[in-house]
Amino acid sequence: MLGVKGDCRGCASFDFVVLCKQDVEEPLKVVRHVLERLGLSLNETKTHRVDAKQASFNFLGFTIQMSQGARTGKPYPNVRPADKSLKKIKARLTELTARNLTAIPLEDVVGRMNRSLRGWANYFHYRNSSQIMGKARQHAEDRLRTHLLKRYKVKNRKAALIRFPRRDLYEQYGLYKVPTVAGWNSAHPSVSRASESRVR
Structure with a gap:
C-alpha cells in the first residue's frame, strides 16, 4: 500500500x-x-x-x-494513536494534577482530568489503539495517585499505593477509566x- x-x-x-x-x-x-x-x-x-x-x-x-x-x-x-498524541494527553494530565492544585476541591481536579480523558479517548479509541490506551490509563492513575499523595501528605509512593489502590481511584474518587479495547473499526x-x- x-x-x-x-x-x-x-x-x-x-x-x-x-x-x-x-x-x-x-x-x-x-x-x-x-x-x-x-x-x-x-x-x-x-x-x-x-x-x-x-x-x-x-x-x-x-x-x-x-x-x-x-x-x-x-x-x-x-x-x-501517534506517539505525539499520547505525549499531549500525558502532558495535559500532568498539568491538571500539579502540586499547586491541591488547594482546590478534589472533585474539580478529577472532573477536569475526566473531561480531557474522555475527549481524547473518544477520538483515538480506534482499531489498534489498545497499547496506547493502556499507557494513557496508567498515566492517569499515576498522576491522580501522585496528586492524592501531595494533597494528603502521604510520606512516599509505596504508602500511596497502599492507601490509594487502583480500585479506589475509580470507585471512590471517580476517575474515568480509559477503555483499552477498540470500540470502533471504521x-x-x-x-x-x-x-x-x-x-x-
Whole structure:
C-alpha cells in the first residue's frame, strides 16, 4: 500500500491521504485535476509519498502503517494513536494534577482530568489503539495517585499505593477509566468532523 499525504494551497487547511495499491502517478494526476477544477493547487513541497509496507506516516493524530498479522500472516492496516498524541494527553494530565492544585476541591481536579480523558479517548479509541490506551490509563492513575499523595501528605509512593489502590481511584474518587479495547473499526464521525473543519 502506498500513501500520498497531501496538502493544498488556496484554502485555510486541507490535508488528505490517498491510498494506492501500487502506482501513485495516476492517482496524483486525478488529485491535481480535481483540485484545479476547484481553483486549488497541490502543495508539492508538503506532499509526501510513503510506502506503508516499509514506513509509517501520521495523519490526524494517528500513525498508519501496513503490518503483518501474527497468527494469519496477512497484511492489515495498523492504525494507532501517534506517539505525539499520547505525549499531549500525558502532558495535559500532568498539568491538571500539579502540586499547586491541591488547594482546590478534589472533585474539580478529577472532573477536569475526566473531561480531557474522555475527549481524547473518544477520538483515538480506534482499531489498534489498545497499547496506547493502556499507557494513557496508567498515566492517569499515576498522576491522580501522585496528586492524592501531595494533597494528603502521604510520606512516599509505596504508602500511596497502599492507601490509594487502583480500585479506589475509580470507585471512590471517580476517575474515568480509559477503555483499552477498540470500540470502533471504521471511520468515526469525529474524524470526519475533524477533516471537515480543516477544509472549511
